[in-house]
Amino acid sequence: MISLRGICRHYRLGEQQLAALTDIDLDIAQGEYLSIMGPSGSGKSTLLNQIALLDRPTAGTYLLNGRDVTSLPDDELARIRRENMGFVFQFFHLIPRLSAAENIEIPLLLAGIDPSLRKRKVTEAITAIGLAGRSAHRPDQLSGGERQRVAIARATIMQPSTLLADEPTGNLDQATGKQVIDLLEDLNRRGVTLIMVTHDQAIGGRAGRRIRIVDGRIIGAG
Amino acid sequence: MRGTDSILLAFGAIRGHRLRSSLTILGMGIGVSAVVLLTSLGNAARSYVTGEFSELGANMVIVLPGRNETTGGIPPIMGETPRDLTLDDALALGRSPVIREVAPVMLGSVPVSARGLEREVTVIGTTSGMEIVRNLRMARGRFLAAGDPHLAAPECVLGETVRKELFGADHSLGEWLRIGDRRCRIIGVLAPSGVSLGSDLDDMVMLPVASAEILFNTSSLFRVLLQVDPNLRQEDAAREIRRIIMDRHEGEDDITIISQDSVLATFDRILLVLTLGIGAIAGISLAVAGILIMNIMLVSVTQRTAEIGLLRAIGAPAGDIRRLFLIEALLLSGLGTGFGLLAGILGAVLLHRLYPLLPLAIPAWSVAASAGTAMLAGLVFGALPAIRAARLNPVTALTGR
Numbered sequence: 352m353i354s355l356r357g358i359c360r361h362y363r364l365g366e367q368q369l370a371a372l373t374d375i376d377l378d379i380a381q382g383e384y385l386s387i388m389g390p391s392g393s394g395k396s397t398l399l400n401q402i403a404l405l406d407r408p409t410a411g412t413y414l415l416n417g418r419d420v421t422s423l424p425d426d427e428l429a430r431i432r433r434e435n436m437g438f439v440f441q442f443f444h445l446i447p448r449l450s451a452a453e454n455i456e457i458p459l460l461l462a463g464i465d466p467s468l469r470k471r472k473v474t475e476a477i478t479a480i481g482l483a484g485r486s487a488h489r490p491d492q493l494s495g496g497e498r499q500r501v502a503i504a505r506a507t508i509m510q511p512s513t514l515l516a517d518e519p520t521g522n523l524d525q526a527t528g529k530q531v532i533d534l535l536e537d538l539n540r541r542g543v544t545l546i547m548v549t550h551d552q553a554i555g556g557r558a559g560r561r562i563r564i565v566d567g568r569i570i571g572a573g
Numbered sequence: 574m575r576g577t578d579s580i581l582l583a584f585g586a587i588r589g590h591r592l593r594s595s596l597t598i599l600g601m602g603i604g605v606s607a608v609v610l611l612t613s614l615g616n617a618a619r620s621y622v623t624g625e626f627s628e629l630g631a632n633m634v635i636v637l638p639g640r641n642e643t644t645g646g647i648p649p650i651m652g653e654t655p656r657d658l659t660l661d662d663a664l665a666l667g668r669s670p671v672i673r674e675v676a677p678v679m680l681g682s683v684p685v686s687a688r689g690l691e692r693e694v695t696v697i698g699t700t701s702g703m704e705i706v707r708n709l710r711m712a713r714g715r716f717l718a719a720g721d722p723h724l725a726a727p728e729c730v731l732g733e734t735v736r737k738e739l740f741g742a743d744h745s746l747g748e749w750l751r752i753g754d755r756r757c758r759i760i761g762v763l764a765p766s767g768v769s770l771g772s773d774l775d776d777m778v779m780l781p782v783a784s785a786e787i788l789f790n791t792s793s794l795f796r797v798l799l800q801v802d803p804n805l806r807q808e809d810a811a812r813e814i815r816r817i818i819m820d821r822h823e824g825e826d827d828i829t830i831i832s833q834d835s836v837l838a839t840f841d842r843i844l845l846v847l848t849l850g851i852g853a854i855a856g857i858s859l860a861v862a863g864i865l866i867m868n869i870m871l872v873s874v875t876q877r878t879a880e881i882g883l884l885r886a887i888g889a890p891a892g893d894i895r896r897l898f899l900i901e902a903l904l905l906s907g908l909g910t911g912f913g914l915l916a917g918i919l920g921a922v923l924l925h926r927l928y929p930l931l932p933l934a935i936p937a938w939s940v941a942a943s944a945g946t947a948m949l950a951g952l953v954f955g956a957l958p959a960i961r962a963a964r965l966n967p968v969t970a971l972t973g974r
Contacts, residue, residue: 405886405967426890433888444883444971448589460578461889505887 353379353402353513353544358411360397360567371397372567375411379546381512384539386558387548394567395548396517402546403436403515404428433462437506437543439535441518443498445490445505451497452477452486455504462509476504480534496527503534513544520554532557574893583900586873587908593869594905600865601909601951602916604858605943609917611855612939614924615848620932622844626837632673633706634810636666636797636818637829656822657793660722660782665821666799667702671813673800676703677722679785680795683753685778687739694735695777696752698785706798709774714746714761717781725783727757733765734775752778753788807832852939856946862909863950870902870958874965881962882970895963902955903948910947914940 360372371394379385379402387395400406401413404420413421420431445454452473459469477486480500482493490498499519506514516535520528532554539545549555563570587594638658660677667675679698684691701719703709709716716730729750736745748759757780766774786792801810811830818828874881881894918935925933 400968403886405971426892429885429888429890431888432886436888438886440883440971442879444879446880446883448585457884458887460582461574461884461887461893463575463578 352381352414352416353377354414355401356412356414358401358408358413360394360401360406361409370567372401372408375401375569377562377569379544381544382539382542384536384545384557384559385547385562386555386560387546387562387564388550388552388555389564391550393564395550395564397567398564399515399517399546399548402513403438404432433458434509435511435513437503437509437511437514439499439502439506439514439516439519441521443490443495443502443522445498445501447490450487450489451482451493451501454490454501455508458505458509472508476508477501480504494527495523496530499523499527499531500534503531503538507538507543511543513546514538516545516547518549519547520549520551528554574889574896579893579897579900580904583897583904586877586897586901587904590873593872597862597865597869597905598909598912601859601862601906601947602913604855604862605910605913605947606917606920607855607858608852608943608946609914609935609939610920610924612848612852612943613917613921613933613935614931615844615851616936616939617931617933619841619844619848620934621930622840623837624932626833626840632801632803632807633833634799634801634807634814635831635833636799636814637831638793638796639827639829656825656827658797658818658828659792659794660786662818662821663794663797664722666797666814666817669813669817671802671805671810673802674702674705675800676700676706676798677782678703678795678798679782679789679791679793681785681789683788685735685739685753686751687748690739692735692738694752696785696788697777697779698782698788699779700782702800703779703798706800707774710764710766712762712764714759716761717779722781723783724781725787726781727755727784728760729757729778729780730761730763731759732763732773732775732777732779734773735778736762750778752780755784755788757784807834848936852942856943859943859946859950862947863906863954866902866905866951867954867957869905870898870955871961873901874898874958874962877962878965878970881965882967885965885967886971891963894965895959898959898962899952899955902951902959906947906951906955910944913947914944917943 355375355377358372358375359370362369362371375398387398389395397406401408404413408421411421412419415431415435420428423431446457455476456469456473459472474483477483480503482497482500485493485497490501493501514535519531519535523531535545535547536557547555547558555561636658638656663675663677666672676699681696682693683696685694685696686692699717700722701717704716712733714730717728718726720726729752731745731750739745740748745759745762749756750759763774799814801807811832814830815826815828819826884894885891921933921935925931
């Protein structure tokens with residue numbers, strides 16, 4: 352359960368104050384499928400970063416499962432992200448020198464999990480995304496769709512309660528984009544909260560709940 | 574994050590940039606091997622010089638007439654001499670249980686002639702003890718006989734240079750030599766030994782000290798060479814020598830004692846400082862290599878901004894990032910140190926093959942110091958990039974693709 356109350360995010364640009372988000376009130380229940388849409392520069396990525404605990408609000412309160420996480424120290428936020436959030440990015444953000452399996456393994460590595468357990472989990476995850484035969488391939492040896500599937504496997508390896516996707520199909524063609532969306536929606540059906548930023552109406556429209564954001568304000572379900 | 578995982582991840586990053594990493598490692602390696610090689614060269618020079626000194630004869634102590642405050646170095650040429658050091662003083666020293674052997678030295682320059690050839694030669698009046706104290710070797714014949722030192726036997730021993738110039742290829746043993754106004758028979762020729770402690774033993778003539786007393790018309794010795802009991806500390810020996818001479822000189826402490834130890838210690842100190850100096854100069858290259866590591870690491874942080882952002886986003890605390898980059902810097906300097914030590918040791922072995930005379934030995938302290946400095950450089954110069962990496966804001970780091 353995520354609830355944002357009066358979240359504002361202002362940037363300083365020289366002398367000027369730039370309001371990227373203004374007075375955001377948002378409740379997201381566990382297992383919801385939410386899409387955030389809006390024109391570019393509207394603040395949808397800023398909002399996602401707030402939900403993801405990657406950025407701190409200028410004002411407002413963030414409650415995660417009833418706990419105020421607004422002013423927790425950085426390392427504590429890192430731990431919460433590691434255990435509760437999965438990230439899928441437009442540009443995949445795979446580490447180029449590591450193989451597919453090693454990329455998927457990173458969150459387990461950061462959590463300090465035992466190597467034998469790690470190996471088992473990674474094998475399971477890579478089989479689940481249908482890339483078992485390509486686990487030793489490096490990202491530059493994989494297609495865009497395969498890379499995004501590896502990224503999704505990495506995002507879900509810690510079994511997070513929430514999956515955050517920022518334009519997950521932005522760099523993919525129609526067909527592979529569809530596959531990636533299917534994979535994400537499948538995870539959502541199994542109870543994972545899916546929050547997706549997109550400006551693609553067709554994809555955003557599939558979500559159970561849709562938010563439109565313009566000039567840093569939620570202007571209702573779209 | 575587990576320690577081994579951090580090291581593996583950092584090592585993977587180094588392997589990811591083969592050329593860049595190997596150049597950095599090379600830079601560090603050159604610095605380390607320079608330190609190792611130069612200090613071992615300095616050390617070699619040091620043991621060479623001290624080795625030369627030990628060849629003078631072990632446990633040697635020199636007694637000079639006149640009091641002079643000195644802790645080694647070159648003995649005073651003109652000591653103020655309130656009281657002469659005589660042959661009897663030397664013999665009294667020889668009777669002490671702490672002194673193994675005694676060699677009085679009377680010195681002068683006298684024309685020496687044989688078969689119509691004449692030349693000015695340094696003449697040393699001494700006793701049979703000289704052979705042992707100075708560790709002399711004979712080319713032919715024998716050294717001065719051990720008998721009553723007060724007896725002026727008409728015998729002499731030649732240095733190789735004098736023999737060659739007076740007799741050339743001819744037979745010299747048993748021939749008569751005119752030294753000043755005295756005649757003596759040649760009973761032996763010294764093996765060439767070269768210059769040591771400032772005197773050319775090849776270019777002189779030795780004869781019994783009693784003969785020299787008559788020749789120079791004096792009873793004062795130039796100095797007395799002593800070989801002391803090796804089990805005794807040289808300070809204790811010096812105290813004993815001083816006591817004996819004071820007894821004979823009416824309680825006047827009017828001699829100077831130079832021990833081989835103190836001369837050696839002085840040279841040793843000078844050369845050690847020199848070696849350290851050379852090592853420190855080579856150490857500068859380690860600092861340069863450290864800066865190289867910092868430069869490479871800063872580039873690495875910039876290039877891997879997105880990776881750092883990703884790691885932060887998926888839950889790596891700032892401390893993990895900092896540690897990863899520090900480990901990477903330490904691995905670079907550690908690998909450099911490893912290769913540098915290897916190259917330095919190989920270089921020393923090679924030099925030893927080329928110049929076997931040089932007693933090349935790599936001092937343990939230089940290995941420890943260069944490795945320590947290299948690792949410290951890695952740590953110090955790796956700190957800034959690591960801190961910078963850990964401070965990156967995940968949001969901005971991620972947007973930079």
